[in-house]
Amino acid sequence: MTKGLTYKDSGVNVDLGDVCSKIMAQACQQTYANRKGRIGEIEVLEKEGLHRIITINFGSYRLMLNSDGIGTKVEFAERTGNHKTMAYDLFAMLADDSMRFGAEPIALSNILDVKKLDEGIIKQLAEGMVGSAKETGVAVVSGEIAELGKRVGGYTENAYNWCGTVLSILGKGKEITGKNIKPGDYLIALPEYGFRSNGISLVRKILTNKFGDEWHKEPVVASLALTPSRIYTKKILKLHGGFGEKSYVELKGVANITGGGIPGKLGRVLGAKKLGAELNDLLYPPEIMKQMQEWGNVSDEEAYKTWNMGNGMIVVVSEKECQKTLDKLGKIGDYSQIVGNVTKKPGIRINSRGHFKEGQTLEFK
Amino acid sequence: MTKGLTYKDSGVNVDLGDVCSKIMAQACQQTYANRKGRIGEIEVLEKEGLHRIITINFGSYRLMLNSDGIGTKVEFAERTGNHKTMAYDLFAMLADDSMRFGAEPIALSNILDVKKLDEGIIKQLAEGMVGSAKETGVAVVSGEIAELGKRVGGYTENAYNWCGTVLSILGKGKEITGKNIKPGDYLIALPEYGFRSNGISLVRKILTNKFGDEWHKEPVVASLALTPSRIYTKKILKLHGGFGEKSYVELKGVANITGGGIPGKLGRVLGAKKLGAELNDLLYPPEIMKQMQEWGNVSDEEAYKTWNMGNGMIVVVSEKECQKTLDKLGKIGDYSQIVGNVTKKPGIRINSRGHFKEGQTLEFK
Secondary structure, X not given: OOOOOOOHHHOOOXXXXXXXXXXXXXXXXXXXXXXXXXXXXXXXXXXXXXOOEEEEEEOOEEEEEEXXXXXXXXXXXXXXXXXXXXXXXXXXXXXXXXHOOOOEEEEEEEEEEEOOOOHXXXXXXXXXXXHHHHHHOOEEEEEEEEEOHHHEOOOOOOOEEEEEEEEEEOOXXXXXXXOOOOOOXXXXXXXXXXXXXXXXXXXXXXXXXXXXXXXXXXXXXXHHXXXXXXXXXXXXXXXXXXXXXXXXXXXXXEXXXXXXXXXXXXXXXXXXXXXXXXEOOOOOOOHHHHHXXXXXXXXXXXXXXXXXOOXXXXXXXXXXXXXXXXXXXXXXXXXXXXXXXXXXXXXXXXXXXXXXXXXXEEEEX | OOOOOOOHHHOOOHHHHHHHHHHHXXXXXXXXXXXXXXXXXXXXXXXXXXXXXXXXXXXXXXXXXXXXXXXXXXXXXXXXXXXXXXXXXXXXXXXXXXXXXXXXXXXXXXXXXXXXXXXXXXXXXXXXXXXXXXXXXXXXXXXXXEEOHHHEOOOOOOXXXXXXXXXEEOOOOOOOOOOXXXXXXXXXXXXXXXXXXXXXXXXXXXXXXXXXXOHHHOHHHHHHHHOOOOOOHHHHXXXXXXXXXXXXXXXXXXXXXXXXXXXXXXXXXXXXXXXXXXXOOOOOOOHHHHHHHHHHOOOHXXXXXXXXXXXXXXXXEOHHHHHHHHHHHHHOOOOOXXXXXXXXXXXXXEEOXXXXXXXXXEEEO
């Protein structure tokens, strides 16, 4: 049997990435003093582990900035010629990542690095941007297009990389820190039907191994992989309340399932209090993910560490507020499901819905 | 005689860039409605031409976001192995561009796309970031590193593209719109000793033509071209006053001389009122720029449209406040000089300090 592919095999060095992120984070901390005693003073609300909450204070307003990009997912757009969904990935990466702190996304700025400009592609990206901004409830206030020639690469001469920054507002007392999470709390997941912008290098590696360099000529595959990210921001806001609004339920924790999957992202939320989770009833992954597992011989463990596996967002609520949360999500027209509980025992235990070990327990430390 | 090189010859399509920027800008405008009547409502303070001022309103605070990157200048760092100055270019692009509206830069977020991570390079970038953040007076609150493999290209395997977004605050009545500019007003320039991050593709083209692909083996050339951008933010703040501070002089207009040079950037500030300028005493370009002109047979006209030619920032003040402005800049230890006057006649007329036509008048419509 062939050795199964891992995310690392796709060329992404996660460990070195962590080391480098830490170097940059430490440099950032040295710059907070630059605003001390002035408007826009920096406040670190939460220091535990990776789950840091950094706000920029303007009188009674606490704002946040965060940045992200859509990585190598662009290649699906380049190969299919459909660029309209890319903005949904960008906005999901940015807005939903603010939401996990309880901050309401307000405004966004974006940077598009292109190899060689193409007006038709720009029109498609712009169209997607208008749609996804509406879905997220944010305004796009500025942007930059840079034509960088050989500094940008991809499948076509018009390859691009797209990233941005979102400005969010965090109401007083509205920060979600994970501090109130207790064993026995309920975990509710919202469904995701595609890959979002995570673990895409592995998907491309699998497709190349399977179909060769022109893998997009299997059209179903490419368009399935292109499925745009769902944007959860407005749904989470219905539960948590926007700035100045009362919370409908207390969201004790929010895990935005992006890079690192459920073990990484839910693990981060629970790990601050050294808690764990038992996930006995996760949502099923979309068929395309199981198909990728099969083609790449990607173990269920690796798949759950790399992709969202059908659970795009997981919120932590008390037993008491669990039904209320499900009902509210139902009312606004979204499916949601209790997927498990918080445990005193650290680590994440998943009853797998993956291709190889369905029904078996996977353990993540 | 060989045909002189132009910026367009270096592969950058400025016209198509404008078309694409316009498509994106129109899409942005459609998203402002997403915040209507809510916290973070968008206000367009100034609509004329390209000189638009868009604020995000939080009670009595008006904030701005803007994004930019350092383009192909990174290649100088890659070829010389010196990455410590790159942050100065990034911070200059971002902060000084807020300053032209009168907005005080507060906080910054950055995105680093890398081909393959290298810890040593990250350390150098981080060191530069701490230094340039201090020089700018901003805090760096977040960042993202994305390892993108072949989607990023450059001279080395560790090539990267670096961009970011800055959050700025604009005090009530502190916006610099250019509305009060009158014929006869004075133009004062602050010196720049290097290229900043503009017109670098042309520099690389010239060096490649002259020395071949391994042009950095002319070490003086590469390190001169690497000269970091000066950051003018704190100097302009001394004149304009930060948030909540009184202005020392009225800055009627501020032209940050980046892409498009003096004709483009000063032209934009004056063009809104259909005014022009007579620049009889510009600061001299650094020798390296004249050298590039000679090697590339770049006309003075093209050089002034592509590079800053030694004038990094130009402010517009009344005759009455001119001496006061020069004195203040002198006191804070910076050289500055009256370089010309605003004219009723549109267009920019430059008494050239370039390599080919020193002392002759260049006309830009």
